[in-house]
Amino acid sequence: MTDTTPAVGIDIGGTRLRATVVQPDGTIGDVLEVDTPVGLGTDPHTASTALLDTIARAVTRLDPDAALPVGIGFAGVITAAGVAVYGPNVSTRNMPVRAAVGDTTGNDDITVVNDGNAATWGEFVHGAGRAVDDMLMITLGTGVGGGIVAASTLLEGAHGFGGEVGHLTLQPDGWQCPCGNRGCLEAYSAGRSLVRHAADLLVGGRPSTLAGRELTPADVSAAAAEGDEVAIEAIRTAGRWLGAGIASLVNVLDSAVVVVGGGVMAHVGQWLLPAAADVVPGLLLGHPDRPTPSVVAAELGDRAGMVGAASLARTRAGQPS
Amino acid sequence: MTDTTPAVGIDIGGTRLRATVVQPDGTIGDVLEVDTPVGLGTDPHTASTALLDTIARAVTRLDPDAALPVGIGFAGVITAAGVAVYGPNVSTRNMPVRAAVGDTTGNDDITVVNDGNAATWGEFVHGAGRAVDDMLMITLGTGVGGGIVAASTLLEGAHGFGGEVGHLTLQPDGWQCPCGNRGCLEAYSAGRSLVRHAADLLVGGRPSTLAGRELTPADVSAAAAEGDEVAIEAIRTAGRWLGAGIASLVNVLDSAVVVVGGGVMAHVGQWLLPAAADVVPGLLLGHPDRPTPSVVAAELGDRAGMVGAASLARTRAGQPS
Numbered sequence: 156m157t158d159t160t161p162a163v164g165i166d167i168g169g170t171r172l173r174a175t176v177v178q179p180d181g182t183i184g185d186v187l188e189v190d191t192p193v194g195l196g197t198d199p200h201t202a203s204t205a206l207l208d209t210i211a212r213a214v215t216r217l218d219p220d221a222a223l224p225v226g227i228g229f230a231g232v233i234t235a236a237g238v239a240v241y242g243p244n245v246s247t248r249n250m251p252v253r254a255a256v257g258d259t260t261g262n263d264d265i266t267v268v269n270d271g272n273a274a275t276w277g278e279f280v281h282g283a284g285r286a287v288d289d290m291l292m293i294t295l296g297t298g299v300g301g302g303i304v305a306a307s308t309l310l311e312g313a314h315g316f317g318g319e320v321g322h323l324t325l326q327p328d329g330w331q332c333p334c335g336n337r338g339c340l341e342a343y344s345a346g347r348s349l350v351r352h353a354a355d356l357l358v359g360g361r362p363s364t365l366a367g368r369e370l371t372p373a374d375v376s377a378a379a380a381e382g383d384e385v386a387i388e389a390i391r392t393a394g395r396w397l398g399a400g401i402a403s404l405v406n407v408l409d410s411a412v413v414v415v416g417g418g419v420m421a422h423v424g425q426w427l428l429p430a431a432a433d434v435v436p437g438l439l440l441g442h443p444d445r446p447t448p449s450v451v452a453a454e455l456g457d458r459a460g461m462v463g464a465a466s467l468a469r470t471r472a473g474q475p476s
Numbered sequence: 477m478t479d480t481t482p483a484v485g486i487d488i489g490g491t492r493l494r495a496t497v498v499q500p501d502g503t504i505g506d507v508l509e510v511d512t513p514v515g516l517g518t519d520p521h522t523a524s525t526a527l528l529d530t531i532a533r534a535v536t537r538l539d540p541d542a543a544l545p546v547g548i549g550f551a552g553v554i555t556a557a558g559v560a561v562y563g564p565n566v567s568t569r570n571m572p573v574r575a576a577v578g579d580t581t582g583n584d585d586i587t588v589v590n591d592g593n594a595a596t597w598g599e600f601v602h603g604a605g606r607a608v609d610d611m612l613m614i615t616l617g618t619g620v621g622g623g624i625v626a627a628s629t630l631l632e633g634a635h636g637f638g639g640e641v642g643h644l645t646l647q648p649d650g651w652q653c654p655c656g657n658r659g660c661l662e663a664y665s666a667g668r669s670l671v672r673h674a675a676d677l678l679v680g681g682r683p684s685t686l687a688g689r690e691l692t693p694a695d696v697s698a699a700a701a702e703g704d705e706v707a708i709e710a711i712r713t714a715g716r717w718l719g720a721g722i723a724s725l726v727n728v729l730d731s732a733v734v735v736v737g738g739g740v741m742a743h744v745g746q747w748l749l750p751a752a753a754d755v756v757p758g759l760l761l762g763h764p765d766r767p768t769p770s771v772v773a774a775e776l777g778d779r780a781g782m783v784g785a786a787s788l789a790r791t792r793a794g795q796p797s
Binding site: 241336 | 608624626631634635640644646648655657725727732759
C-alpha cells in the first residue's frame, strides 16, 4: 500500500450511513448517504442482515473492483476482529462486520472501528490535531463521545471500549446519565444538559424567554442566539463542566491538543468552548509550570468519521487481523 | 541490543536512590541503596550537582565499563530528552539528567523516565500486568501515583505528565489535595486519607480505639490489624473511592488489568483492595456486557521502579533521542 492509495471511508450512525472515497491528503469525493435499516422493534437477525447488506452495497458502489482499503466507523464496541459487539443504536449483537462485508464484496482489506475513534483519528491526521502526537477529542451531541490518541496511536483499549470519554464521572451522585451511572461528563455537557442547566438557572426567577415552558436543547440554543442571558449562562455552565472533564482527563493523559466537536458545538460553540477552555489551566496538576493544552474546535465536521476510518484502513491494510 | 543484555535500573525517590542490575527476565542483582542529597533549603544548583553526581557514581559502581543500558526512574516530570523539568521532592528545575549522567559516566545509553511510569512498566513486563496489553497502575503511598500502558505502550503524554492518575477529580469541591485542586483521587485514597475517613466515621460517636486522639495513617492501619471496626471501615471507604476512580479511568482507557501497589497496599491492602474491586463493575459503561478488569495487587513491590527503568532502557537503547 503506497501513500498515493485512496481508501473508502464509511461512517455509520444510528439513522444514516455516509460513505466516500478519501484521498491520502484527506480530501474526499462525493458523499453517498443512505438510511440505515435499524428500526426499533426489528428482529435482530433481520436487522443485522439488512445493515450488513447496506454497508456492502455502499462499498461496492464506491469501489466496484474491490481494490481499495475500506474503513468502517460504527457506533458501537468493536473487537480487534472487526465484530460489532453491541451498539446503542442497533438492535443486534456480535455482528461480524468485517467478515460479512468482506465476503459480500470480495474485499479483504476491511477495517472496522468505533465511530468516535474514527472521527478522532480523522481530526488527528487531517484536522485540528494534525500538528501534535497526543490528542484528546470530545464530541458533544445527543451523547458525549470522543477518543484518545497517545503517542500517535489510537487508544482502543483491551476490549474495544477505549476512548469513551463521555462517561468519566464528574460528580458522584450527580445527574442521571443515560448510561445508568450518575454524574458523567455526558450528563453535564451533552445537548440535553443545556435544558437542565437552564432549568437550574430559572429556579431563581431570572427573566428569560425560556421561563415557563417545556424546553429542548434547540430552544436554549435559539434563545442564546437572541441574546438571552439565562440561555447563554446555561451553555457556559455546560462548558465549565466540560472544562472540568477536560482537565481531569489531561491530568491523566497529558494531551497537547483537545479537540471539541459534535452537533452541540456547531450551535453553541461560541459560548461553550471559551467557557471550557477558561477553567482548564487552573485545574491542571503542576500548573503554572506545565504547558496548557490547546482547547480548539474540530475542523472536519461530519467528515471526520469517514476521513478517519479511511485513514485507519490505509494504515492497517494488509496487516494480519 | 539483544534479548540477553542486562541493564542498570535506578529508582530515585525523595530520600533514597536504589539501583541494581536487572536481567532480561526481570531478576535483579544486589541492590545499592544511598541517600539522595536533596535536603530542603539547599541551593538548587548545588543540590542538582550533588544529585547528578550521586546518580553517576551509582551507575559507575554497577557498570564500571559503561557497557550496559541504564534506566533511571525519577520522581518528577521528564521530557523526551531526559530532562527532569521539576519534581515535587527536589529543589531544582530543568535538571539535564540524561546529558549530565552520560557525560560523567561516558555511557550514551541512558533513559530517564518518571518513577511512577517506570514502576508501571516493571509490573507490565515482569509483574501483575505481564499477561495483558492494556494496564492501569495505581500506587497508594503518601501520594497517589501510577501509570498507563495502552496497546503495550507506556503513555507518557505530550510533555511527560502522562499517567498521573492520582489527580483525576473524583469530587468537585471535595477534600483539599496537596496538588492544589480539590477532590482528587489522591485526597480520598492516599495514606493520609485514612485519617480523614476515620475522623468522619468517629463523628457519629462510634466506639473505637481511634477515638479522642491525633491519628496517623499508621494508627489506622494498626487499629485495623487489631480488629477495630472504625479503622477497617475507614480503609474500606478509601477503597471504595479508589474503586470509583478506577472505574472512571477504565471507562476511558478500557484497561484489562488494574494493578494497585504502594506502601499503603502493603499495610491495608487486605481490606482496601476488595472494597475497590467490588465497586468497579457496577460503574462501568456497558455493564453487564463488557468484560470487567481484574483489580489486583502489584507483584514487584519496591523493585518495580528499578525493573521497569531497566526494561525501558533496554527497549530504547540505541534509539535516536
